[in-house]
Amino acid sequence: DVQLVQSGGVVVQPGGSVRLSCAASGFIFDDYTMHWVRQAPGKGLEWLSLISWSGGDTDYADFVRGRFSISRDNSKNSLYLQINSLRPEDSGFYYCAKDSSGYYFDYWGQGTLVTVSS
């Protein structure tokens, strides 16, 4: 079975940094583009970033470009999201998601709660 298992929740001070991880199993990880999506409390879903199967191509939503960095380690079947200069409005659930190769997200991680608070 396909599984995406994300790292545990974190509390970070404003201005701090965090690296989220997503461990994949049950599929050939380096065949697929991967994504990060977030959801602020009580709000809708926001697409953040994607990384190609090789890691050679990345893309970001404009509102995170420069502060967020997506990466992957195919030898470890793992996806990462580095977030710097955290702001209170970055608080919420962060999800990793697998691209189906058909322009939709067919599997999602369980989510990681990031709380930015002093």
Next chain:
Amino acid sequence: DIQMTQSPSSLSASVGDRVTITCRASQPVGIYLNWYQQKPGKAPMVLIYAASNLQSGVPSRFSGSGSGTDFTLTITSLQPEDFATYSCQQTYNTPYTFGQGTKLDIK
């Protein structure tokens, strides 16, 4: 960026009802339109991809239609497990924007 607007934002219905949720894109997205269901405390789950294709394992009471800028998700004969939040997403180009969500609850 392509803006996705769903209506209504919330909807009350009864078991057995037929409901329709609409999604409008600010510019044409072809059929690069997906629908997700999300229950409280859970990750989203794809229901419909490419506007009208039912994801494997999803009950046939869910259906999608549309192309270009206007899309609909229809649920016939609502079941108790269908009360959730539904979101559309365009994957025509990045950023892959979502609608604001439609919360479907029990009347």
